Amino acid sequence: MGLLDYYRQFADVDREEDNRIRRERRHRERALELERVPDLDLSGTEWPEFPNSEVVNASIYTARGRVNGYPDRHAEDVRGALARLHDVDPERIVVGNGAAELLQAAAMALLEPGDELLTPWPSYPLYPLMASRAGGRPVAVDWHERLESGISPNTRLAVLCNPNDPTGHYTPAERVAELAAALPERAHLMVDEALVHFQDAEEVDAVLRLTDAFPRLLVVRTFSKIYGLSGLRTGYAVGSTASAKVLDSISPVLGVNALSQSAVAQALKIGSAEIARRRDAVIRERHRLMDGLAELPVTADPSQANFVWLSVPGMTGLALANALRKENVVVAPGGPLGADDHVRATVRDDAATDRLLAALRVALAD
Amino acid sequence: MARSDPTESGGLFTGRPAGPPRYRRPATGTARQRGDKVLAAFILLLEVVLCLSLLGPQPLGWLWVGSQVQYQTGAVTAGISVIMIGCLASLMFTMVVAKRLDHWWKLVRRAAGYQQERGAIELIFAACVGVTLIVFTFWFLIIQGPGPSLAPTN
Numbered sequence: 001m002g003l004l005d006y007y008r009q010f011a012d013v014d015r016e017e018d019n020r021i022r023r024e025r026r027h028r029e030r031a032l033e034l035e036r037v038p039d040l041d042l043s044g045t046e047w048p049e050f051p052n053s054e055v056v057n058a059s060i061y062t063a064r065g066r067v068n069g070y071p072d073r074h075a076e077d078v079r080g081a082l083a084r085l086h087d088v089d090p091e092r093i094v095v096g097n098g099a100a101e102l103l104q105a106a107a108m109a110l111l112e113p114g115d116e117l118l119t120p121w122p123s124y125p126l127y128p129l130m131a132s133r134a135g136g137r138p139v140a141v142d143w144h145e146r147l148e149s150g151i152s153p154n155t156r157l158a159v160l161c162n163p164n165d166p167t168g169h170y171t172p173a174e175r176v177a178e179l180a181a182a183l184p185e186r187a188h189l190m191v192d193e194a195l196v197h198f199q200d201a202e203e204v205d206a207v208l209r210l211t212d213a214f215p216r217l218l219v220v221r222t223f224s225k226i227y228g229l230s231g232l233r234t235g236y237a238v239g240s241t242a243s244a245k246v247l248d249s250i251s252p253v254l255g256v257n258a259l260s261q262s263a264v265a266q267a268l269k270i271g272s273a274e275i276a277r278r279r280d281a282v283i284r285e286r287h288r289l290m291d292g293l294a295e296l297p298v299t300a301d302p303s304q305a306n307f308v309w310l311s312v313p314g315m316t317g318l319a320l321a322n323a324l325r326k327e328n329v330v331v332a333p334g335g336p337l338g339a340d341d342h343v344r345a346t347v348r349d350d351a352a353t354d355r356l357l358a359a360l361r362v363a364l365a366d
Numbered sequence: 367m368a369r370s371d372p373t374e375s376g377g378l379f380t381g382r383p384a385g386p387p388r389y390r391r392p393a394t395g396t397a398r399q400r401g402d403k404v405l406a407a408f409i410l411l412l413e414v415v416l417c418l419s420l421l422g423p424q425p426l427g428w429l430w431v432g433s434q435v436q437y438q439t440g441a442v443t444a445g446i447s448v449i450m451i452g453c454l455a456s457l458m459f460t461m462v463v464a465k466r467l468d469h470w471w472k473l474v475r476r477a478a479g480y481q482q483e484r485g486a487i488e489l490i491f492a493a494c495v496g497v498t499l500i501v502f503t504f505w506f507l508i509i510q511g512p513g514p515s516l517a518p519t520n
Contacts, residue, residue: 006477007470007473007474007477008473009390010389010390010392010473010476010477011389011473012387012388012389013387013388013389013390018388
């Protein structure tokens with residue numbers, strides 16, 4: 001290299017040359033992206049799509065407004081909309097920071113040391129935890145058995161996840177009514193209906209209607225699942241007029257934040273058609289997935305949720321999850337959910353169903 | 367999965383981004399860089415000399431050439447024309463040379479390890495003009511200007 005050439009190498013990179021290098025690099029990156037098969041995450045139960053932009057805008061509009069002031073601690077707008085949706089008195093509804101917080105608050109309010117919280121198992125792992133936090137004792141009943149078999153004089157609270165996470169089992173309103181009637185005088189029944197929109201066994205509000213007849217029945221719902229607003233952590237509980245004291249004790253002391261209230265109010269305002277579309281899509285795809293699974297050597301319990309609960313004879317859930325992971329499909333191993341021999345796979349769209357079935361075929365062939 | 371990142375352009379905007387010019391970085395801490403620092407200082411000195419020559423020596427030189435032309439031809443117009451054209455031509459030529467030197471100064475500075483994004487010719491030229499104006503004003507007003515005529519005469 002000559003003397004001048006040595007210095008010329010430090011000249012500005014020519015704009016065209018610079019652009020050409022960038023284009024080539026971008027093309028290489030795109031080629032790599034096309035070669036890479038992205039992971040399909042079917043381990044969560046939240047809604048996979050972004051929320052409706054109008055819902056997000058409602059929250060942003062509030063954020064740009066008077067967030068220096070406290071929100072409506074009674075969430076009158078949201079409760080009014082929910083009251084119209086469920087045809088109940090607004091006084092029978094409380095809005096909280098997610099269904100889980102309402103459930104935990106109920107456990108704290110109702111359980112005393114020595115009291116028992118009754119729940120089917122496997123079920124939502126929060127239930128035993130919230131009993132322990134409240135100083136009570138969790139009592140798990142195998143989900144195949146009747147929950148009444150676990151009732152004792154110490155039973156103070158029964159929690160039923162309906163449809164049940166992770167099994168997908170749905171307990172119809174008639175059975176819920178039997179359970180509510182069988183509970184001791186001082187015991188409450190909480191039905192966690194976070195996934196209720198995905199069931200097609202009966203009317204969506206069938207269990208909620210029971211609150212008219214059973215004063216110690218509370219139904220808890222969330223905006224985290226079919227409404228696709230998990231990040232806002234908003235849920236609500238519906239009870240009878242006679243349960244006003246319990247409802248008051250589980251409501252957040254200073255209410256739910258203004259951004260969540262705005263988003264949820266807008267979601268309720270515009271959401272019925274969208275919710276129906278999502279519900280139909282999941283139900284349709286769940287049937288298709290179950291049909292596909294029937295042709296494979298797997299055991300899949302009938303599901304009324306937005307997931308299926310699978311097991312393969314002679315294979316642990318973790319091994320099955322790892323085998324599917326190799327095919328870039330992520331499912332939730334059953335161990336942390338209460339059953340080592342199962343996995344939970346979320347129902348999404350037709351492409352996801354096809355990939356899950358294809359991955360299962362490969363995993364089971366190995 | 368839909369994209370919500372507003373900075374994700376899908377590769378549409380691959381043009382040069384705003385910011386400093388991009389150039390290759392030399393290896394640092396070499397003996398050559400010490401020599402390049404001296405060379406860069408020398409080139410900078412040349413640029414200063416060239417710019418200063420524009421504002422004094424060159425016009426004066428062309429004035430002398432013009433006077434010779436006038437003397438030889440007996441035509442004032444010819445002398446003035448030579449001065450005007452000569453000054454303009456040497457100005458253009460000097461600026462071209464200075465600009466080229468400035469380009470090489472920038473490269474040598476980069477080779478010496480400095481983060482040199484631009485040349486220095488504009489700054490040098492402005493500084494030379496400023497210095498020349500001050501010197502000229504002092505000469506005109508104090509040394510050769512009205513000062514002596516206002517002073518007491520014998």
